Amino acid sequence: MSAAAAGHPESTPGIDVADSRGRTGLDQVGRGLTGNPDVIVRDVRLLSSNWFVLRATTFDFRHRDGHWSTEDRETYDRGDxxxxxxxxxxxxxxxxxxxxxxxxxxxxxxxxxxxxxxxxxxxxxxxxxxxxxxxxxxxxxxxxxxxxxxxxxxxxxxxxxxxxxxxxxxxxxxxxxxxxxxxxxxxxxxxxxxxxxxxxxxxxxxxxxxxxxxxxxxxxxxxxxxxx
Structure with missing residues (x-):
């Protein structure tokens, strides 16, 4: 019986268990950004961590005319x-x-x-x-x-x-x-x-x-x- 079928959430490599490169917490990157008051990060989803890291981030963005919109962006993180x-x-x-x-x-x-x-x-x-x-x-x-x-x-x-x-x-x-x-x-x-x-x-x-x-x-x- 799988963990999900037993009523326990599935573990996700790169988030709560190590991926192939030993990394965890990859869905936390970007959540604490405070440098730009016109951007509020709402959610970060890990899409892939096969080698490099692909994330989807949802954030609120204040435009120059003052109105806010909700945006979704994918970012590919291969390191510097x-x-x-x-x-x-x-x-x-x-x-x-x-x-x-x-x-x-x-x-x-x-x-x-x-x-x-x-x-x-x-x-x-x-x-x-x-x-x-x-x-x-x-x-x-x-x-x-x-x-x-x-x-x-x-x-x-x-x-x-x-x-x-x-x-x-x-x-x-x-x-x-x-x-x-x-x-x-x-x-x-x-x-x-x-x-x-x-x-x-x-x-x-x-x-x-x-x-x-x-x-x-x-x-x-x-x-x-x-x-x-």
């Missing part, structure tokens, strides 16, 4: 991340990566292989430690002088992720590992070294990843590298 532009001023190059991205493939990218700046989720690290880890795993290069640039919300209509942007030098002397990503996570990552001018010219054609475009345009605007 970090990304880095690897650059070499002597060679006037940037080091990017190429890897398969199924969401891009299923939404019309010809083969799903995107050219991107190295990036990854923070997990339990701070942003600097995370991007040093991800750079080594993806490219094989060790960075020690990463400069924090800014933080951006990349898709605030539905995704909670805040991305921390960095820039760091690389050279042949800082290549200390094989790179390629983590095979245990199905990663198969290739390094792509481009002349900076070539990378800028590829924006919108072979480079269609937003974080990478932002980093390249930042480098161009600040004169980090020479666009010949």
């Amino acid at each position: 991340g970090a990304t880095v532009l690897l650059y070499n001023t002597e060679q006037n190059t940037v080091l990017l990566t190429r890897q398969f991205r199924f969401p891009a493939y299923v939404n019309g990218h010809p083969d799903g292989n995107l050219v991107e700046a190295p990036a990854g989720l923070l997990d339990d690290d701070d942003p600097l430690a995370a991007i040093e880890r991800e750079t080594a795993e993806e490219t094989g290069y060790t960075i020690s002088d990463a400069a924090h640039l800014f933080d951006l919300f990349m898709s605030p209509g539905s995704v909670t992720e805040k991305l921390h942007f960095f820039a760091a030098r690389y050279s042949a002397a800082t290549l200390t590992g094989a790179g390629g990503g983590l095979a245990g996570e199905g990663e198969d990552i290739e390094n792509v070294e481009l002349d900076f001018t070539e990378a800028l010219a590829a924006i919108g054609t072979t480079i269609v990843d937003a974080k990478t475009v932002i980093l390249l345009q930042w480098a161009d605007r600040t004169g980090l590298l020479e666009a010949r």
Whole structure:
């Protein structure tokens, strides 16, 4: 006999019992928000916690004309991340990566292989430690002088992720590992070294990843590298 049939409520992974990642209380996120008096959170429902977390939140919202409405929004919580532009001023190059991205493939990218700046989720690290880890795993290069640039919300209509942007030098002397990503996570990552001018010219054609475009345009605007 099930718990429900016996008159006891069902346990829900991610709420009152641990999900596959050991988490509970995932339906409590957002309930205590007080920073905006025009938003009153009424309910948070956990829809999925298979790996990342999908929630549906009901809140009251006061519009600019003073009237209130009740809104429902779904939010996808994958944690925050970090990304880095690897650059070499002597060679006037940037080091990017190429890897398969199924969401891009299923939404019309010809083969799903995107050219991107190295990036990854923070997990339990701070942003600097995370991007040093991800750079080594993806490219094989060790960075020690990463400069924090800014933080951006990349898709605030539905995704909670805040991305921390960095820039760091690389050279042949800082290549200390094989790179390629983590095979245990199905990663198969290739390094792509481009002349900076070539990378800028590829924006919108072979480079269609937003974080990478932002980093390249930042480098161009600040004169980090020479666009010949």
